[in-house]
Amino acid sequence: MKKYKIVIFSSLIALSIVACTTGSNAQKEIKVASSSDTEKVDGKALHKESCSKCHDSSVYTKADRKIKSLDSLEKRVRGCDANIGSNLEPEELKAISTFLNNEYYKF
Secondary structure: OHHHHHHHHHHHHHHHHHHHHOOOOHHHHOEEEOOOOOEEEOHHHHHHHHHHHOOOOHHHHOOOOOOOOHHHHHHHHHHHHHHHOOOOOHHHHHHHHHHHHHHHHOO
C-alpha cells in the first residue's frame, strides 16, 4: 500500500510541474512602462502568470511558513523559477520577490 501512495504522490508532483510550465513564456511580455525611459517589471502580474498556476496565496500566509527572511524569499522564488523552467530574467525574479514581500511577508 505504501508503494501505491508514493507512486500517486510522485504522479501528482509530475502533473503539477507540467501544468506550471504551460505558457511559461507568457510572463516575458508582462512589463509596464514607467515614467522614465527604462521599463519597470510588474511583479504582481508576473506572480499571477507564473506562481499562481501552482499554488494560491495560502502558502504565504500560513502560520508555519518556511520563508523567514528576504534572502530566503528570493532563493525560493529563484528555486520555483528553476523548477518550472520559466527562465525569468533576474529583474523579473526580483520584481516577484518584491511584490511578495510587500504584499505578504513585510521583511
